[in-house]
Amino acid sequence: MNEANASEPKSNPPVIIKKYANRRLYNTAKSSYVTLENLAEMVREGIDFVVNDAKTGEDITRSVLTQIIFEEESRGQNMLPIGFLRQLIRLYGDALQGFVPGYLDASMNTFAQNQEKMRQQVRNAFEANPALANFEALARTNMEWFENAMRMFAPFMKQSRAAAKSQAEPEADAKPAAGEADARAELEEMKAQLAAMQEQLSRLSGQG
Secondary structure: OHHHHHHOOOOOOOEEEEEOOOOOEEEOOOOEEEOHHHHHHHHHOOOOEEEEEOOOOOEOHHHHHHHHHHHHHHOOOOOOOHHHHHHHHHHOOOOOHHHHHHHHHHHHHHHHHHHHHHHHHHHHHHHHOOOOHHHHHHHHHHHHHHHHHHHHHHHHHHHHHHHHHHHHOHHHHHOOOHHHHHHHHHHHHHHHHHHHHHHHHHHHHHHO
8 A cells, every 4th residue: 555655656735825904925835925927937837836924814816816817817818708708697597507617617627638639739830830730720620619608608698598588577588588699799709819810820821
């Protein structure tokens, strides 16, 4: 039993980051203050950390990671489509809210497993540069993947909202479901985003 345990790889414990009332962040492993940019770099390097409130000891890792994303988005590093953000906001308080974290986590894990292959495709496209055809196809595939992921949620969202509306309004059957119209509008918006991306890539191809 001891030999088996000795052969198992030891995982490093997460680095403890303390956040003080003045919003300063302190890395207890290095005994130094850090910034959100430093924490973002730690995430990219695969260094696990936990952020605790220095006064209460409460785990505030989620809010700090969310703040990092907000900072990245505010600098123009936009990765979260408007349609996705709206769908996410609608799911707060929805009957399906409890399923969303696991679904998003599994989706991102799948994406992470394939990201090195995707990076290689991008590198090959730029090195060979046949009008950036591979890059354009990759971008289209990623947008289609995201669109399909959002479409998977749409039927459940419509059913959930339709059931709630039918209980509150007996005459709701005679009116089009608001969730259906919203889902259709978001799908059209994502299609427009895909078309815009493809148009930009086509212009780049013409310059190559």
